[in-house]
Amino acid sequence: MRIFFIFFLFIFSCNKKNTPHNLVFIIVDDLGWKDVGYMGSDFYETPNIDKLSHNSTVFNSAYSASPVCSPTRASIMTGKHHVRVNITDWIPGVDPKNRYLTGPEDIHQLPLRKLPLLKY
Structure with a gap:
């Protein structure tokens, strides 16, 4: 019996290395429960989220x-x-008309190779 127990301990300890799990947390404002393809949307096309959901665990209750x-x-x-x-x-x-316009501090300090659209 003791050999049987040691054998199973050895077998179960030889599992493959534990890898950390990845967690993707998507926060979307005003997303309806059927606004993604994997939940049955016929209007919205979300192929990447659908592929991600088919290969992972989806948490539907929040x-x-x-x-x-x-x-x-x-x-x-x-x-x-x-x-x-x-x-x-x-x-x-912030209303766009109240935003301040921010530009480069000094246009003369920009390297010319960074400005490919300028022609002299």
């Missing part, structure tokens, strides 16, 4: 920290509840 996107993203990025990081509502974007 809990959102907040009904709007900004607090949920803050919770995911920090690992804390969105109230603890003081983000309880969506963060509005």
Whole structure:
């Protein structure tokens, strides 16, 4: 009996080397449950996500920290509840007409080989 037990211990210890698992976490705003091909969408074509889903484990049940996107993203990025990081509502974007134009600091310092469209 002891030899039988040692034999099975030896067999089960000879497994191939453990490799770390890869984790792909896709965050999308306003994605419906049927907006990807592997969930049955006839309208949207998502071949790469479909291929990834057929070769992996898909987690279909989730809990959102907040009904709007900004607090949920803050919770995911920090690992804390969105109230603890003081983000309880969506963060509005900046209107393009109020953005400042930022250009290169000094055009004379750019190497000419980096500007292939310029002809002298």
